[in-house]
Amino acid sequence: xxxxxxxxxxxxxxxxxxxxxxxxxxxxxxxxxxxxxxxxxxxxxxxxxxxxxxxxxxxxxxxxxxxxxxxxxxxxxxxxxxxxxxxxxxxxxxxxxxxxxxxxxxxxxxxxxxxxxxxxxxxxxxxxxxxxxxxxxxxxxxxxxxxxxxxxxxxxxxxxxxxxxxxxxxxxxxxxxxxxxxxxxxxxxxxxxxxxxxxxxxxxxxxxxxxxxxxxxxxxxxxxxxxxxxxxxxxxxxxxxxxxxxxxxxxxxxxxxxxxxxxxxxxxxxxxxxxxxxxxxxxxxxxxxxxxxxxxxxxxxxxxxxxxxxxxxxxxxxxxxxxxxxxxxxxxxxxxxxxxxxxxxxxxxxxxxxxxxxxxxxxxxxxxxxxxxxxxxxxxxxxxxxxxxxxxxxxxxxxxxxxxxxxxxxxxxxxxxxxxxxxx
Amino acid sequence: xxxxxxxxxxxxxxxxxxxxxxxxxxxxxxxxxxxxxxxxxxxxxxxxxxxxxxxxxxxxxxxxxxxxxxxxxxxxxxxxxxxxxxxxxxxxxxxxxxxxxxxxxxxxxxxxxxxxxxxxxxxxxxxxxxxxxxxxxxxxxxxxxxxxxxxxxxxxxxxxxxxxxxxxxxxxxxxxxxxxxxxxxxxxxxxxxxxxxxxxxxxxxxxxxxxxxxxxxxxxxxxxxxxxxxxxxxxxxxxxxxxxxxxxxxxxxxxxxxxxxxxxxxxxxxxxxxxxxxxxxxxxxxxxx
Numbered sequence: 274x275x276x277x278x279x280x281x282x283x284x285x286x287x288x289x290x291x292x293x294x295x296x297x298x299x300x301x302x303x304x305x306x307x308x309x310x311x312x313x314x315x316x317x318x319x320x321x322x323x324x325x326x327x328x329x330x331x332x333x334x335x336x337x338x339x340x341x342x343x344x345x346x347x348x349x350x351x352x353x354x355x356x357x358x359x360x361x362x363x364x365x366x367x368x369x370x371x372x373x374x375x376x377x378x379x380x381x382x383x384x385x386x387x388x389x390x391x392x393x394x395x396x397x398x399x400x401x402x403x404x405x406x407x408x409x410x411x412x413x414x415x416x417x418x419x420x421x422x423x424x425x426x427x428x429x430x431x432x433x434x435x436x437x438x439x440x441x442x443x444x445x446x447x448x449x450x451x452x453x454x455x456x457x458x459x460x461x462x463x464x465x466x467x468x469x470x471x472x473x474x475x476x477x478x479x480x481x482x483x484x485x486x487x488x489x490x491x492x493x494x495x496x497x498x499x500x501x502x503x504x505x506x507x508x509x510x511x512x513x514x515x516x517x518x519x520x521x522x523x524x525x526x527x528x529x530x531x532x533x534x535x536x537x538x539x540x541x542x543x544x545x546x547x548x549x550x551x552x553x554x555x556x557x558x559x560x561x562x563x564x565x566x567x568x569x570x571x572x573x574x575x576x577x578x579x580x581x582x583x584x585x586x587x588x589x590x591x592x593x594x595x596x597x598x599x600x601x602x603x604x605x606x607x608x609x610x611x612x613x614x615x616x617x618x619x620x621x622x623x624x625x626x627x628x629x630x631x632x633x634x635x636x637x638x639x640x641x642x643x644x645x646x647x648x649x650x651x652x653x654x655x656x657x658x659x660x661x662x663x664x665x666x667x668x669x670x671x672x673x674x675x676x677x678x679x680x681x682x683x684x685x686x687x688x689x690x691x692x693x694x695x696x697x
Numbered sequence: 698x699x700x701x702x703x704x705x706x707x708x709x710x711x712x713x714x715x716x717x718x719x720x721x722x723x724x725x726x727x728x729x730x731x732x733x734x735x736x737x738x739x740x741x742x743x744x745x746x747x748x749x750x751x752x753x754x755x756x757x758x759x760x761x762x763x764x765x766x767x768x769x770x771x772x773x774x775x776x777x778x779x780x781x782x783x784x785x786x787x788x789x790x791x792x793x794x795x796x797x798x799x800x801x802x803x804x805x806x807x808x809x810x811x812x813x814x815x816x817x818x819x820x821x822x823x824x825x826x827x828x829x830x831x832x833x834x835x836x837x838x839x840x841x842x843x844x845x846x847x848x849x850x851x852x853x854x855x856x857x858x859x860x861x862x863x864x865x866x867x868x869x870x871x872x873x874x875x876x877x878x879x880x881x882x883x884x885x886x887x888x889x890x891x892x893x894x895x896x897x898x899x900x901x902x903x904x905x906x907x908x909x910x911x912x913x914x915x916x917x918x919x920x921x922x923x924x925x926x927x928x929x930x931x932x933x934x935x936x937x938x939x940x941x942x943x944x945x946x947x948x949x950x951x952x953x954x955x956x957x958x959x960x961x962x963x964x965x966x967x968x969x970x971x972x973x974x975x976x977x978x979x980x981x982x983x984x985x986x
Contacts, residue, residue, distance in 0.1 A: 332804070336812035449708045464958050492957040495917055497908040498714070498840075500707035500954035501960075507833070508700055521814055524909035532819065532835035532907065534826025554814030554909055557825065 311320045317392040326385035328396025333406040335375025339398045345599040346395045349606035372444040375405035382406040386415045416623040421601035424470030425680035428689035434650040435601035439474040442545050446566035447478040455512025462654045464491035468517035474683040497525040501574035503533045516544040523551045526561040528577035537562030548596035557662040567597035569639040570666045578638035604637035648689035650678030703832045705756045710838040713845035714943030719925035721897035727932040728869050728889045731791045735799035737915025742900025744905035748815045764964030766895040769892040773894025777887040806912040
């Protein structure tokens, strides 16, 4: 024990010495350059392993969904290691449980970056937790992989966004719904930023198509009593109900819609947030006939998806489902791996990885995807699915080509570029 | 008019759910004076027991009412015997202890069953809707309403018409005096706790098919339950029913004129105003000084 301690100290002292020498050399040539930056090159690939953080809630309310993201991420890391790692080095997952609380997200992110010396962290489901950790990654110039579809309107150079933004979910979806079902719409969402931004973009599209918005309402997060909302549907008889209700509220909404005897063939709920995960909890009966737009469905047919689904079930249990957030969580790790391979023997640090991620392509379960070099979001393959009573979706429409991510689609005078946000 | 009727029916449905959820809390608090912070978790355990009986043993919802009540009542009994018993008349300690029990129960479910949402089916013959007062109404909601009324009357009957009820009311009024008359207050307390737990769990089992099941579902219910109990007056069954009706109907009508977010806030304002005028709640008896 004591021996170990001394050796630790000496290593620390030695690395401290080298670092301070380096720092002073750098300091002489480029005054004011933060010396922590130099230290990173050594630290991030020490002991022949690359430390990455995995920051998903395993306790608290968000564990419902984040557990599946955790599992997908861990599985990808295990697969990469089993196949020999990256450039001869293994990935080491440092797991942290932020317990569904944004402040804890920030604290754990800080630990992962500063104390655990993770070169990159994979994490977050909600926008609230992403916003909470953002300062940590921007201040330390570290890198974060965010897998969730979200509202866009963000242009960080320290985040790789592998989920969809509004234009990728809505550009095909809204016209399809208007054509198939009609022009009278009701919008229902949970009361926070994501549904409001999605509805913002939806209303722009609806206006272009000459549609009428009968109702736009937001219920509190975690809300589970939808009888008043359902009464309004009965009263207004909209052609389409556009739903951005999230979490367990989705389950309650669908069940109560069905129990009230409404008919999804005439008045379907079109959702951006109802995945196989939620469908499993509401039951196929309540979900059947409603539509979802997403880049990934579990039934999507491709060799990559077959492998993804079967390994996921094998690793975590045959009753488990994959969905449109766990898939980006999974392929995000492979993007990271490819970026490391591109760097090769070069200096491994968050910035070099971020640079190497730009334009990186790979064949994900959903199809061939690419990281946009300007805004660090991902080119994806939007699909429209209609739910069946067995709890799986029928894919009724696919894009012919991948769709470029436009995080500022609803704000035409702003663009996210390589240099950052540009106001026109 | 149609809209008014449908909102009124929604209001009644919300009332019945609130009544079922809060009845157990009201009975436990009214009798033992314990503010049971684990009440929401008892509701959650009921939902999970029902889920377990349905998916693992293939039992229907109706058939599982009695087993759910017995299993959870036993759990409540043990919790009272092992923990709560030692903390009577120590208000803050009971709050802390029951809150801790709630956390334990949540984590227990997370570790054994997992934290993803679970699916509980509405029995087939109740999955459709029926016409009531010219409105399409979910049969299941009507069923919950009838069931809540039934539970309410069973509780009322037990408390006011049985010899156990007499002992219970005696202990509630004055524990020491009741003990002097040979009533075993320990038994009364633990059976009341068991009964309250059982009712909360059955409520959870019945509400869950309409909503969703997750380890932290209790947190939402406990807030509603406390609002009902505080508004109604803590020792009154009638008060619990009346305040369920007030909160249910006002939530329903406020939501129809505005939206659910605003309705929730306005209902809280309403409760604060009523408590300002009647600090003990709507129905109070002058007992237990």
